[in-house]
Amino acid sequence: MSIAVAPRHLRTLFLSDIHLGTRGSQVDLLLDFLKWHDAETIFLVGDIVDGWRLKKSWYWPQSHNDVVQKLLRKGRKGARLVYLPGNHDEFLRDYLGTQLGGVELVDSIVHETADGKRLLVIHGDQFDVVVRHAKWLAFLGDGAYTLALGLNTVLNKIRRRLGFDYWSLSAWAKLKVKNAVNFIGTFENALVTEAKRVGADGVVCGHIHHAALHDDFGIRYINTGDWVESCTAIAEHHDGRLEILRWSAIAKDEAFVVDPDTKVDQVAA
Ligand SMILES: [Mn+2]
Numbered sequence: 001m002s003i004a005v006a007p008r009h010l011r012t013l014f015l016s017d018i019h020l021g022t023r024g025s026q027v028d029l030l031l032d033f034l035k036w037h038d039a040e041t042i043f044l045v046g047d048i049v050d051g052w053r054l055k056k057s058w059y060w061p062q063s064h065n066d067v068v069q070k071l072l073r074k075g076r077k078g079a080r081l082v083y084l085p086g087n088h089d090e091f092l093r094d095y096l097g098t099q100l101g102g103v104e105l106v107d108s109i110v111h112e113t114a115d116g117k118r119l120l121v122i123h124g125d126q127f128d129v130v131v132r133h134a135k136w137l138a139f140l141g142d143g144a145y146t147l148a149l150g151l152n153t154v155l156n157k158i159r160r161r162l163g164f165d166y167w168s169l170s171a172w173a174k175l176k177v178k179n180a181v182n183f184i185g186t187f188e189n190a191l192v193t194e195a196k197r198v199g200a201d202g203v204v205c206g207h208i209h210h211a212a213l214h215d216d217f218g219i220r221y222i223n224t225g226d227w228v229e230s231c232t233a234i235a236e237h238h239d240g241r242l243e244i245l246r247w248s249a250i251a252k253d254e255a256f257v258v259d260p261d262t263k264v265d266q267v268a269a
Helices: 027-035 051-056 062-076 090-095 125-132 134-140 142-161 169-176 180-197 249-255 264-268
Strands: 008-015 037-044 080-083 103-105 108-112 118-122 202-205 212-214 220-223 232-236 242-246
Touching (some): 027 062, 037 108, 062 080, 118 180, 134 142, 134 180, 180 202, 180 220
Parallel strands (some): 037 080, 080 103, 118 202
Antiparallel strands (some): 008 232, 108 118, 232 242
């Protein structure tokens, strides 16, 4: 006999790269995932809404609205919502430091886990210039690295003011870098370097649509993945343990034993 279970309750949930407003966004799976997961704090780690794509052609079905509503409802029910805009939703960067509908908007933040680890949370596009010129910067040293970081911010601002299209790191990587593993490694290294620079024990980011959780660069590197292809999120359990969650029909069956007579909404209420 199967037993109905309530949604998983997590200490923290990290989601990124949902790309609402695009046809590729896996909103149905995400809505299902959100139904089965609650958290004290939810970090939206950028590229949640694809402002660039929406500007070109408006695509906003009801299900995309439902995702926004579901997240806001979690906020009303007590979850802390923190939104760290990325390059695709950089229009929200005009509101950094403020609250929109109870959602905190910040460029980056340090999150402390239940077991006392300090994690830098940031989307990751802030390091595009660093990733592009990684070889030169390694050669030129610390000052150049800081300069490249500053340059990235300035270039982004200018590009936005002039209404240029977004510059895509992943498209560039596909074009320029023959070995995708190299590119991912360079990105991971840049983010870990920044985390070390601010004295954190690790970093949580998104941007490259590649979920990961490892200590290959000496401290913890965590990438939330995306909801376009892989449908992944990062969970922090109540003891501080971090885990990649992959959501699919199969993953759900493995995670929960559900009484078929019990409606999900009754369970979730
Ligand atoms: Mn991005």
